[in-house]
Amino acid sequence: xxxxxxxxxxxxxxxxxxxxxxxxxxxxxxxxxxxxxxxxxxxxxxxxxxxxxxxxxxxxxxxxxxxxxxxxxxxxxxxxxxxxxxxxxxxxxxxxxxxxxxxxxxxxxxxxxxxxxxxxxxxxxxxxxxxxxxxxxxxxxxxxxxxxxxxxxxxxxxxxxxxxxxxxxxxxxxxxxxxxxxxxxxxxxxxxxxxxxxxxxxxxxxxxxxxxxxxxxxxxxxxxxxxxxxxxxxxxxxxxxxxxxxxxxxxxxxxxxxxxxxxxxxxxxxxxxxxxxxxxxxxxxxxxxxxxxxxxxxxxxxxxxxxxxxxxxxxxxxxxxxxxxxxxxxxxxxxxxxxxx
Amino acid sequence: xxxxxxxxxxxxxxxxxxxxxxxxxxxxxxxxxxxxxxxxxxxxxxxxxxxxxxxxxxxxxxxxxxxxxxxxxxxxxxxxxxxxxxxxxxxxxxxxxxxxxxxxxxxxxxxxxxxxxxxxxxxxxxxxxxxxxxxxxxxxxxxxxxxxxxxxxxxxxxxxxxxxxxxxxxxxxxxxxxxxxxxxxxxxxxxxxxxxxxxxxxxxxxxxxxxxxxxxxxxxxxxxxxxxxxxxxxxxxxxxxxxxxxxxxxxxxxxxxxxxxxxxxxxxxxxxxxxxxxxxxxxxxxxxxxxxxxxxxxxxxxxxxxxxxxxxxxxxxxxxxxxxxxxxxxxxxxxxxxxxxxxxxxxxxxxxxxxxxxxxxxxxxxxxxxxxxxxxxxxxxxxxxxxxxxxxxxxxxxxxxxxxxxxxxxxxxxxxxxxxxxxxxxxxxxxxxxxxxxxxxxxxxxxxxxxxxxxxxxxxxxxxxxxxxxxxxxxxxxxxxxxxxxxxxxxxxxxxxxxxxxxxxxxxxxxxxxxxxxxxxxxxxxxxxxxxxxxxxxxxxxxxxxxxxxxxxxxxxxxxxxxxxxxxxxxxxxxxxxxxxxxxxxxxxxxxxxxxxxxxxxxxxxxxxxxxxxxx
Numbered sequence: 001x002x003x004x005x006x007x008x009x010x011x012x013x014x015x016x017x018x019x020x021x022x023x024x025x026x027x028x029x030x031x032x033x034x035x036x037x038x039x040x041x042x043x044x045x046x047x048x049x050x051x052x053x054x055x056x057x058x059x060x061x062x063x064x065x066x067x068x069x070x071x072x073x074x075x076x077x078x079x080x081x082x083x084x085x086x087x088x089x090x091x092x093x094x095x096x097x098x099x100x101x102x103x104x105x106x107x108x109x110x111x112x113x114x115x116x117x118x119x120x121x122x123x124x125x126x127x128x129x130x131x132x133x134x135x136x137x138x139x140x141x142x143x144x145x146x147x148x149x150x151x152x153x154x155x156x157x158x159x160x161x162x163x164x165x166x167x168x169x170x171x172x173x174x175x176x177x178x179x180x181x182x183x184x185x186x187x188x189x190x191x192x193x194x195x196x197x198x199x200x201x202x203x204x205x206x207x208x209x210x211x212x213x214x215x216x217x218x219x220x221x222x223x224x225x226x227x228x229x230x231x232x233x234x235x236x237x238x239x240x241x242x243x244x245x246x247x248x249x250x251x252x253x254x255x256x257x258x259x260x261x262x263x264x265x266x267x268x269x270x271x272x273x274x275x276x277x278x279x280x281x282x283x284x285x286x287x288x289x290x291x292x293x294x295x296x297x298x299x300x301x302x303x304x305x306x307x308x309x310x311x312x313x314x315x316x317x318x319x320x321x322x323x324x325x326x327x328x329x330x331x332x333x334x335x336x337x338x339x340x341x
Numbered sequence: 342x343x344x345x346x347x348x349x350x351x352x353x354x355x356x357x358x359x360x361x362x363x364x365x366x367x368x369x370x371x372x373x374x375x376x377x378x379x380x381x382x383x384x385x386x387x388x389x390x391x392x393x394x395x396x397x398x399x400x401x402x403x404x405x406x407x408x409x410x411x412x413x414x415x416x417x418x419x420x421x422x423x424x425x426x427x428x429x430x431x432x433x434x435x436x437x438x439x440x441x442x443x444x445x446x447x448x449x450x451x452x453x454x455x456x457x458x459x460x461x462x463x464x465x466x467x468x469x470x471x472x473x474x475x476x477x478x479x480x481x482x483x484x485x486x487x488x489x490x491x492x493x494x495x496x497x498x499x500x501x502x503x504x505x506x507x508x509x510x511x512x513x514x515x516x517x518x519x520x521x522x523x524x525x526x527x528x529x530x531x532x533x534x535x536x537x538x539x540x541x542x543x544x545x546x547x548x549x550x551x552x553x554x555x556x557x558x559x560x561x562x563x564x565x566x567x568x569x570x571x572x573x574x575x576x577x578x579x580x581x582x583x584x585x586x587x588x589x590x591x592x593x594x595x596x597x598x599x600x601x602x603x604x605x606x607x608x609x610x611x612x613x614x615x616x617x618x619x620x621x622x623x624x625x626x627x628x629x630x631x632x633x634x635x636x637x638x639x640x641x642x643x644x645x646x647x648x649x650x651x652x653x654x655x656x657x658x659x660x661x662x663x664x665x666x667x668x669x670x671x672x673x674x675x676x677x678x679x680x681x682x683x684x685x686x687x688x689x690x691x692x693x694x695x696x697x698x699x700x701x702x703x704x705x706x707x708x709x710x711x712x713x714x715x716x717x718x719x720x721x722x723x724x725x726x727x728x729x730x731x732x733x734x735x736x737x738x739x740x741x742x743x744x745x746x747x748x749x750x751x752x753x754x755x756x757x758x759x760x761x762x763x764x765x766x767x768x769x770x771x772x773x774x775x776x777x778x779x780x781x782x783x784x785x786x787x788x789x790x791x792x793x794x795x796x797x798x799x800x801x802x803x804x805x806x807x808x809x810x811x812x813x814x815x816x817x818x819x820x821x822x823x824x825x826x827x828x829x830x831x832x833x834x835x836x837x838x839x840x841x842x843x844x845x846x847x848x849x850x851x852x853x854x855x856x857x858x859x860x861x862x863x864x865x866x867x868x869x870x871x872x873x874x875x876x877x878x879x880x881x882x883x884x885x886x887x888x889x890x891x892x893x894x895x896x897x898x899x900x901x902x903x904x905x906x907x908x909x910x911x912x913x914x915x916x917x918x919x920x921x922x923x924x925x926x927x928x929x930x931x932x933x934x935x936x937x938x939x940x941x942x943x944x945x946x947x948x949x950x951x952x953x954x955x956x957x
Contacts, residue, residue, distance in 0.1 A: 070809030082643025
């Protein structure tokens with residue numbers, strides 16, 4: 001990483017292209033937070049690369065004055081892996097949506113997390129297909145009425161956080177478009193993590209799925225419906241921070257802090273995969289009674305796994321050290337030759 | 342012991358055939374190496390089932406390896422064999438029709454027992470060994486299994502382990518028959534089994550037993566001497582097509598100074614390129630076995646963006662999956678080599694059988710107007726030359742290039758007078774230079790005289806830019822839906838391919854006169870068969886010439902003129918007529934298609950018969 005001589009500003013990261021998302025789209029907020037964070041990283045902008053697939057979110061690279069590629073549907077993770085493997089010194093970001101990463105690119109998504117290259121994946125989840133004008137997505141809730149499902153979708157949705165943990169992701173977090181501070185914190189931590197960082201961002205599509213996350217983002221319900229996780233802190237939520245999560249064996253229970261001590265609560269430990277897995281399953285339909293609040297923050301971090309790009313390049317270095325730099329003429333000649341006079 | 346008679350012969354075709362577990366491919370490869378070292382010209386044809394272990398003893402499980410070698414020029418593995426080595430009834434039954442009348446059959450009698458006869462569906466009470474049906478041939482019945490077991494009786498190995506050495510007995514015997522040097526196989530066995538001395542010794546013992554069997558039994562009265570071929574002077578090695586392709590890629594990487602990235606997914610018959618490349622990490626060769634075909638090419642596109650020499654490789658079904666990404670690479674105007682080792686299709690088709698039916702796929706298999714460069718190797722060693730050439734064109738024109746090979750040349754072997762790396766054409770590559778804030782804005786789609794755009798790799802100061810699959814404005818690279826611009830860009834992408842014609846060699850006549858009654862115009866792996874057929878036709882007085890097209894998109898600039906000197910043009914292809922349509926469309930030549938779609942290469946006698954039918 002090269003040191004930057006003068007401090008860049010968010011403006012330095014804005015390209016000259018007119019932003020063409022629908023007015024009111026949650027994507028604007030994400031673009032702004034990223035452009036706010038990047039100057040703080042102390043890194044020259046030529047080292048940043050944003051790669052996207054297809055979908056509304058995937059227009060993102062055009063608006064960033066960095067290197068970028070707007071590729072094909074679902075494949076950004078694969079392209080980014082090839083770039084990061086060969087150019088490990090770059091800061092590589094993937095911008096993708098729930099259709100792009102959970103549906104057509106599902107295979108690349110799980111393999112990205114499995115291999116763990118040092119890539120930051122921002123998953124804009126709006127639970128709908130926006131660019132194709134409003135079909136249900138693999139994260140849409142069952143029963144969703146859309147243009148392609150007039151009688152309601154019969155598909156069960158994917159849970160991107162659980163999927164990421166299942167694929168052995170080493171950094172798994174969730175945030176929302178309407179909470180800039182939290183979003184910035186998550187993006188920053190994703191950048192700092194060595195390995196693949198998955199940040200699921202609840203993003204409102206005000207045209208085709210308006211208010212999908214209202215219950216988590218609106219002041220009136222946010223505190224009651226969300227669980228803001230912080231490492232080393234008890235899991236507390238509720239309008240007056242009067243509720244908490246306790247573990248009874250492996251079974252989470254909601255307790256009323258008026259009857260129960262905060263000292264008995266589950267202390268969030270980002271490095272505990274089992275607990276992260278339990279938290280990832282706080283995925284109930286919020287309209288149903290007795291549901292758990294939806295967690296936001298870092299579910300899980302594993303700092304002990306080498307990155308793919310490191311292992312990939314270490315092996316090249318090892319081969320060079322062990323076998324010496326290759327001699328092309330020797331290689332072409334092979335082991336056995338004969339002379340014809 | 343009666344004295345053995347040594348006969349000088351010019352060339353011979355031997356076919357080793359057995360069950361797919363009998364080690365016939367290994368036997369053939371060893372024999373090939375020994376023959377190459379002996380200085381004969383040669384060509385080989387491995388012919389094996391897709392199943393790793395098809396049901397034992399069945400017709401479906403027969404694995405064959407044919408080698409044609411001689412003291413004269415050898416262009417093909419031979420239409421028919423002079424010698425058939427059959428390890429069991431099934432191998433015999435599948436291959437007997439391709440044995441010349443009067444040819445030698447070496448039979449493993451233990452493979453002709455009741456069980457094997459039943460497995461090979463031979464009617465009851467019939468056995469080719471003793472029913473008189475082989476009176477036209479010179480039959481040598483050898484108890485290979487029995488002798489091998491006897492030789493290793495004291496080895497302490499199980500019967501199953503002992504039986505695995507059978508192929509070494511046959512190899513030793515055939516080595517003796519043809520005066521082949523045995524040393525390289527001994528060395529091979531010592532290396533292969535260095536961790537298992539018992540198995541090493543057993544194999545060596547059986548190999549020698551086979552040799553001694555020839556020496557001592559009266560059954561083999563003749564030995565054959567085949568003098569080294571009069572080949573162009575120089576240093577030679579044996580080479581297989583996929584091996585050569587891998588070496589060509591590595592050479593291009595070294596000569597361009599760019600590390601190589603090979604993103605791929607295993608598929609028959611292309612996987613050997615991955616296997617080979619993965620051994621040479623010390624050459625800065627980076628192989629990536631992706632989660633699927635699409636990820637393989639996409640990772641390569643990422644590597645190309647980052648400034649590596651990027652290659653992806655597959656066979657037809659995999660190329661089908663890569664189609665969209667090839668379109669992306671075309672729009673991005675990044676260098677990318679796409680290797681297709683063709684096999685019989687469509688769909689899964691016949692994975693281990695050869696075909697040339699993916700030319701249309703390479704030329705047209707994408708959405709939109711999406712031209713790419715297409716070149717095709719004509720022989721195993723030519724895979725080196727054209728893999729190198731594919732990289733050179735891709736890098737110097739900032740363009741995707743298809744390199745076509747096929748299962749026949751990929752697995753076939755021939756002697757190769759390999760080049761010195763210093764004699765390879767240089768590959769000059771330069772990345773766009775960094776810019777200061779005061780410089781003019783960087784234009785990612787500004788074109789040079791070849792119409793190629795600058796290669797501006799991430800990490801270069803001042804060149805930050807965005808590329809993508811959406812149509813872009815020429816010069817600036819910004820997204821553009823402008824009608825006139827789209828047409829302009831479509832034409833530019835086509836012209837860029839067309840311009841490659843200025844940088845490739847002119848088409849030449851391979852054999853025959855510059856004009857005449859008929860031109861055989863082939864492409865790809867049919868080269869050897871067409872060359873042999875042409876030589877024969879010329880010898881019989883026909884005014885026939887042969888040319889093999891290696892650069893298909895664009896064609897060499899003189900191809901039309903070259904064809905115009907002939908009254909008739911025939912295009913033989915292992916497909917249902919693909920190149921012929923392009924030729925007819927482009928040059929308005931009334932070219933005659935000649936097609937074979939059997940998963941097998943052309944036999945030269947078939948070609949000769951066809952040409953005579955056209956001319957007579």
